[in-house]
Amino acid sequence: MNLTEQSIPLEESPDLSEEENLKVRKAWDLICRCDTLGIFQMASNVAIPVLKKVQPRDIEALSAVNAFIRPGSSGLDEYVAGRYDENKIRKLDPRLDRHLATTYGAIVYQEQIMFLISELMGISFGQADLYRRALEKPAKDKKGYVKKFNETVVKIAEERGFDPQIADLVRELIIENSGYGFNKSHSIAYSIITYWTAYLKANFPLIFYTQMFNGNLDNLPSFMAEARKSGITINPPHACYSKFMSTIESEENKVIRIGFNAVKGIGPKAVESILETQPYNSINDFFERNQMRSVNKKVIEALIGASAFSGLGINIEKDDIPDNVKQFFNIEEVNGQMFVKLNRKQMAYWYEKVREAASAKSCANYLIPTSMIKSKYLDQFQLEEEKEGGYVVPKDRLEDLGIKFGPTIEPLKTRKKPKGEFKDSQPKVKISPFRKPFVNENYQIAQLKETDLELYLRENEEFGFSFLPHPLEYLVSKMGLYAEVADGEGLVVGGIITELIPRQTVNRRKYYWLIIQTPRERVRITLWDNQYKAYAQYIQKQNIVKVRGIKGYGGMSCESLSLFVPRQN
Numbered sequence: 001m002n003l004t005e006q007s008i009p010l011e012e013s014p015d016l017s018e019e020e021n022l023k024v025r026k027a028w029d030l031i032c033r034c035d036t037l038g039i040f041q042m043a044s045n046v047a048i049p050v051l052k053k054v055q056p057r058d059i060e061a062l063s064a065v066n067a068f069i070r071p072g073s074s075g076l077d078e079y080v081a082g083r084y085d086e087n088k089i090r091k092l093d094p095r096l097d098r099h100l101a102t103t104y105g106a107i108v109y110q111e112q113i114m115f116l117i118s119e120l121m122g123i124s125f126g127q128a129d130l131y132r133r134a135l136e137k138p139a140k141d142k143k144g145y146v147k148k149f150n151e152t153v154v155k156i157a158e159e160r161g162f163d164p165q166i167a168d169l170v171r172e173l174i175i176e177n178s179g180y181g182f183n184k185s186h187s188i189a190y191s192i193i194t195y196w197t198a199y200l201k202a203n204f205p206l207i208f209y210t211q212m213f214n215g216n217l218d219n220l221p222s223f224m225a226e227a228r229k230s231g232i233t234i235n236p237p238h239a240c241y242s243k244f245m246s247t248i249e250s251e252e253n254k255v256i257r258i259g260f261n262a263v264k265g266i267g268p269k270a271v272e273s274i275l276e277t278q279p280y281n282s283i284n285d286f287f288e289r290n291q292m293r294s295v296n297k298k299v300i301e302a303l304i305g306a307s308a309f310s311g312l313g314i315n316i317e318k319d320d321i322p323d324n325v326k327q328f329f330n331i332e333e334v335n336g337q338m339f340v341k342l343n344r345k346q347m348a349y350w351y352e353k354v355r356e357a358a359s360a361k362s363c364a365n366y367l368i369p370t371s372m373i374k375s376k377y378l379d380q381f382q383l384e385e386e387k388e389g390g391y392v393v394p395k396d397r398l399e400d401l402g403i404k405f406g407p408t409i410e411p412l413k414t415r416k417k418p419k420g421e422f423k424d425s426q427p428k429v430k431i432s433p434f435r436k437p438f439v440n441e442n443y444q445i446a447q448l449k450e451t452d453l454e455l456y457l458r459e460n461e462e463f464g465f466s467f468l469p470h471p472l473e474y475l476v477s478k479m480g481l482y483a484e485v486a487d488g489e490g491l492v493v494g495g496i497i498t499e500l501i502p503r504q505t506v507n508r509r510k511y512y513w514l515i516i517q518t519p520r521e522r523v524r525i526t527l528w529d530n531q532y533k534a535y536a537q538y539i540q541k542q543n544i545v546k547v548r549g550i551k552g553y554g555g556m557s558c559e560s561l562s563l564f565v566p567r568q569n
Contacts, residue, residue: 026202027195028057037226038201038212040193041066045484053080060102062191067108067182074180075106082106092166095119107177109184116170117149120157135178150175205230206248210256213246217262221465225476225519228469232256236467237263237308239286240279244271258467265302269294282339283347284315284434297355304347305462307455313339314350315432320439328446340438344455345448353437364395367414368403377401384419392418453542457498460517470519471496471544471566482523487552493523494546494564500539513555516545523547524555535561 013021032055036042042051047069053076056062061083068076082089082104090105091097099115100107107113110132117128134145141147150171157167201208209227213220224234233255235241241249242260249257260266260274277289286309303309313330316338321329330341342350367390377383381400383391392414393401417423438445450458452468459466472479472494480491495516503511510529515522525547527535538545538561546564549556 023199023203027199030202031056031062031194031198035201036198037222038197038208038216040197041069041190042194042198044069050076054083059188059191059195062194063184063187064103064108066187066190066194067184070180070182072180073108073182074177075103075108079104079106079108092170093162095162096166096170107173107181109187110181111184113174113178113181116174117153120153120160120162120167120170122156122160132178135175137179205232206251206254206256210246210248213256213258214261220262222520224465224467225469225473227256228473229476234258234467236310237303237306238310239274239303239308239312242308243275244268263302263306263308264463265298265305267299270296270299280312281334282315283309283312284432286312287434300351301348304344304351306459306467307344309342309347310344311341313341314434314438316340316435316438320435321442325442325446329442342445343448343450344458345450346445349445349448350437350441353441354433357433357437365392365414365416365418366395366398367391367412367416368393368398368401369412372403373401381422382420383422386416392416392422394418394422397422453496457496457517457542460498470517472564473519476519479518479520482518482521482551482556485551488550490548490550490559491556492546492548493518493556495519495523495544497539497541497543497545498522500541514539514547514558516547525549525558525561526553526555527558527561531558531561538563 013024016024030036031039031042031051034042034048034051036048036051041047042065047065050065050068054061054065054068056065064079067073068079078090086104092100092105096116096119097105099112099119103109103112107116113132113135114125114128117123117131118125121128121131131145131149134141134143135149138146153171154164154167157170158164197208205227209223209230209232212223216223228234231254233253235249235255235257237258237260241257243257245259245261247257247259249255260271273291273294277286280286280289313332318338320338321331321340332339332341367386369390370385373383373391377400385391390412393403397418398404453471456466456468456470459468470476475494479494482491482493485491493516495518497514498517499513499515501513501515503513505511510532512527512529512532514525514527516525527539532539535558544564544566546562547556547558548560549558
């Protein structure tokens with residue numbers, strides 16, 4: 001179907017099947033109820049009030065909406081009055097009225113101004129445009145079009161059979177609207193895109209939201225929340241399943257998988273390496289098969305931060321975890337192999353230890369002259385003298401022999417291996433660099449726990465949003481947005497306490513800033529000392545509270561505060 005004005009169907013069309021007519025109705029319904037997040041030109045706070053008034057259900061009315069949302073535009077009230085009551089349509093002259101018929105007597109478009117000038121003065125459409133341009137920017141009119149228009153248009157119109165009073169009224173209307181009229185050809189073109197994006201959102205939400213995720217990363221939280229509300233499951237980035245951009249993972253189950261492009265710190269080269277070797281059966285597998293030049297420390301930390309290794313385990317041996325610690329881990333056996341699965345906190349700690357082990361230099365060995373070692377140590381440590389004289393001692397055992405490490409020993413560094421008791425200072429059996437930090441630190445790792453709420457807050461702190469839904473997501477439609485409320489107006493917000501900041505006035509009067517994370521934004525609540533004491537039992541980090549107050553001074557006051565218990569899913 002061609003993207004022309006004629007290709008946009010009305011709410012009902014005999015040329016379409018019942019199924020297609022239903023899709024068309026759904027698109028116009030979506031526009032009229034202002035469900036316009038992601039809809040071209042219609043998502044702003046300027047467009048929504050206009051949509052509510054006009055309620056467009058055809059391309060002509062939608063085009064008018066697109067014109068009315070331009071800066072300085074006028075005529076909306078006149079348009080709406082005439083749209084819903086034909087008796088309120090202003091009548092001028094049939095020759096003029098025909099050019100204002102589609103906008104119910106209101107001057108909306110530049111082309112209408114040109115038509116009116118052309119009719120009144122009896123000149124061509126192109127000549128009328130010269131007058132329109134001059135009237136639009138009279139300060140730049142060097143050829144006198146504005147003066148000529150004002151002085152002659154009524155007289156010429158009267159000579160052409162127009163009522164002079166009507167002609168003068170139209171002259172005034174043209175001057176009032178000349179600087180604000182929108183180009184109708186642009187407005188129609190914009191409206192075609194508006195309709196098709198609404199059609200896509202109303203009928204193919206999986207495709208729509210996937211594209212919105214990829215093209216609107218700055219507004220990703222709002223799109224994810226709306227998609228969830230419509231019944232779509234949003235799966236977070238994952239090392240095994242994500243592509244560079246977000247993709248539809250299951251049409252049948254309505255699942256979208258967030259792409260790596262949503263995670264800061266992961267570039268195209270890293271993604272290319274990850275995609276070439278997907279999927280992975282363990283963390284070990286991921287590390288061993290990826291090019292660490294591309295998938296570097298920054299990338300790994302970003303993946304861990306986004307919990308992109310969730311469900312993947314570290315390949316371990318049966319005896320790597322003591323029996324008294326096993327109960328604290330999620331251990332899985334697959335095809336005779338054992339895997340331990342870690343939460344994000346545990347993964348971050350484990351990776352830190354992996355890097356420490358990789359960067360740690362092996363213990364240097366030194367050839368110590370016989371004269372520097374007391375005889376009592378020879379038998380104690382079963383030292384064996386080298387052929388060229390002296391004993392090979394690891395650096396970390398020099399003090400055991402009463403030798404202080406210093407500049408005099410530096411030249412005696414050797415590649416020879418220690419003998420005697422020191423021979424065992426190097427492990428005989430090599431342990432995987434991914435297992436070893438876990439074996440050494442499993443007790444410490446077991447202590448690291450992270451709840452969904454902690455994960456939600458941490459992701460908000462690191463990314464500015466979370467891949468998990470807010471605990472109050474199901475109430476978002478009933479909450480007012482702080483950003484959309486004017487100063488001095490009341491509002492009720494609900495969210496998670498993230499910070500409490502003590503403050504005081506210049507007169508040393510105590511007050512507090514309470515920061516809460518709502519499903520859409522962070523809001524600062526001002527509490528005076530007496531209010532803080534009254535609500536102190538509820539004011540703890542990670543508590544979910546409901547606050548009623550008045551917006552102002554970059555935050556909101558507190559009239560009441562209560563603990564909120566969210567619905568359990």
